[in-house]
Amino acid sequence: MTDYAAPSAYASRQRSRTGQIALRWLLYALLCLFALYYLMPLFVMVTTSLKSLEEIRTGSLVSLPRKVTFDAWATAWSGACTGIQCEGLRPYFLNSMMLAIPAVALSTLFGALNGYVIAQWRFKGANLIFSLMLFGCFIPFQVVLLPMARVLGMMGLAGTIPGLIFVHVIYGLGFTTLFFRNYYVSIPNELVKAAKVDGAGFFRIFWSIFLPLSLPIIVVTVIWQFTQIWNDFLFGVSFSQAGTQPVTVALNNIVNSTTGVKEYNVDMAAAIIAALPTLLVYIVAGKYFIRGLTAGSVKG
């Protein structure tokens, strides 16, 4: 009996094995297909930016450039027209830098202090304050555009970079506080108690004990805030004027400027330049972002 059964069982196992291998191949094929889907726009952007206008008109969207030229990049950086001016993206790229760096630093600092207070120095009403701040993350910013325009005017900050920094810090507070609060809430409160008995005060405890623990969540917050602020368009287009516009607004102006010939290669080069900083941050530090978001507790 077993003599007959053994080969047939072997055969069926063999059959299911080939089935499994086929399934595995199918799986990888699907995954690669999706990878192509996500990569395709980037590929098209890069190749288009390296072609001449002539080649774009005669060639295909998905073909590699026959002759690589960086002219479009040069134009996009320092010669493309954003309306009347034709200085390229460079000044606006610098605007975005001058805007994003202080705004990220300030909103992260305030978020850390707020989160530290809410998570570790609980007092009556702290939870209500946290809920109110959290809800602030979710409002559509359209609802604050009009009054903010007036308040910036009253403060003399209308159309200035400090004005934009101010706006980004205010509306970033909800998220930065949330990140730090959720991180600090997983640290046992006994640490603060021990430090109090040791004689340390509020700021000493923050500086010597909590800040050194915070690297993962600082990375998360900085990446998040930098991406948000760099990529922002709504505040930029609403509260800036010629000369103080951030790079996203300038990019949109280049792409949608109706004067002259449509230079697709310049548009694509400009789009890549505008995307480069956040893309770089994501590729370099993206894994810390995911890890930091998922890691809550601290060992020790």
Added chain:
Amino acid sequence: MTPILDIKNLCKSYGPVEILKDINVSIVPGDFLVLVGPSGCGKSTLLNCIAGLEPISGGDLFIGGRNMTNVSPKDRDIAMVFQSYALYPTMSVAKNITFGMKVRGVDQATQKAKLAEVSKQLQIEPLLNRRPGQLSGGQRQRVAMGRALVRDPKLFLFDEPLSNLDAKLRVEMRTEIKRLHHDLGASMVYVTHDQIEAMTLASKIVVMKGGVIQQIGTPAEIYNRPQNLFVADFMGSPAMNLIPAKAQKNGNGTKIKIDREAGGPLVLTDTNNPDLPEDVILGLRPEDIAEAGYRTGEHVQTANCLVDIVEPAGADTFVVSQLGGKEVTARLHAETKATPGQPLEFAFDLGKVSYFEPESGQRVS
């Protein structure tokens, strides 16, 4: 002698919820005070109030004769060891221990000397450059103690410091803390939910429940003369047998009648306690019930009971039977012949008995 710690009419509430009600405790220098009770009894809150980590709602608190009621923790001259050890995760062991001195601006040389002294005392010298994350539970415990010792405070506070250790290590560290207390002659307040820790360590025990002190006394007082049913039941393992009974005055003795599974009620005669209420709860610790013939004395009385369960535990054998509708545990010698389902003659030592009033739960005599 001025008390090192004197708590007067302390109250603590969160909004309408009263956590601690009218607490009065006082200890003299060198005392080892243990606050013990089930979780949620307010013992940790009381410790935090002593440390100044929680503001109190009423009453006064003196440390070393000074009113500390509104003084911040850093100025109370205390040191504290926490349940989770609360070691600063990013600092080395040495930095953990000297952080308090650094904050207070103690000069480098003194810091170094103190660190050397304490790390020698606790045998943690090889660990000084490690991070808390690289230490075992027992090592972390030692570092936490080092952080407290280095301060030379008037009062040491311990918040369940052994509850995160495994059973074997817990016993070792318990002995070590006891030795430390002996060597330093320091005053300590220690919170635990473990009544064995309380018994072994304390020179004075406070038993708490629901924010109210149930009894204050030496371990022997608490163990032998519990003030109410809660203390009787909470302290001691296995717990004291609490058997409902009827008392009847009879000449110069009192007849104690207890329901029994078979053979009619069990009757004992107590000649010590003449004035008992009719309904009474009799409390007798397992070790005060022996096999007949193994315990003698003026107040020992014997009676037959049916054996339900026999649990050999090595050094002793625990025998459970039914009396007064309750399971009653007796601690017998290891070689007992007790067999489940068979009757056995027990010896009840009425010299060690406690009586409680069933309604109020208070001790009668």
Added chain:
Amino acid sequence: MSEWLERHVPKMVLAPSFAAILLFVYGFIAWTGWISLTKSRLLPKYDIVGTIQYERLMASPRWDTAMNNLFIFGALFIIIAMVLGLALAILLDQKIRTEGLLRTIYLYPMALSMIVTGTAWKWILNPGLGIESVVRGWGFESFTFDWLVNPDFAIYTVVIAGVWQASGFVMALFLAGLRSVDEEIIKAAQVDGIPTMRIYSAIIIPSMAPIFLSAFIVLAHLAIKSFDLVIALTGGGPGYATDLPATYMYAMAFSRGDIGQAASSAMVMMLVVFAIVVPYLYSELRAKND
């Protein structure tokens, strides 16, 4: 004095942020709400006249288009991104050797500005030189793909670009969810001989309900706020064909000089967000307090 200071330092640290949020979020919402009840045009007026702005809004065909578009775009965007995100997460969860690389590829669009995404897709979908001409080049001479300039289909191009940008993020959320399911339960099911498909459909996915909710909230929120994408991809056109409430509000506020309309449309957007987010936040905060 120093005792008092010590006790109140935490509150004093939190106070400026709290005051800022109170003023710049809640105060501003109130201000916008007030203005939405006035006759404000180019300049704000503060006499409340009632719901006239909301009546104008309801009567406006452009607003009607914007709300319709929001529902079409919102529904498709959320459903497709969720389905795609979940599918990718499950595929990636099969012990794939190159998972790290693939995850990076699926996720990178999230790092881009919507203006960049819009610019890229505008080029790809360009009827003259984009996909249409590629397919024609392959020999399908009569192939047409002119959604970008076709008023009836332009809104779907916004969906395409939006899904491309956000689905990777949804994938990451779901993947984290799949990984957080108790492994012993899965092992128990495997020992019981339950096929992989059934393990997913009957055990893992139902246990991820909170993640579905989070993904839904994030996507809905993105959909309602999405403004940049439409501006970069279609500019709201052709005509008003791809207007969303966000672009309507912006046009009223900054190019048409109709503050009253801008305020009332912003308030309607606010109410839509309220209806979605408040129950979520409420349940989240309550769960955390328990």
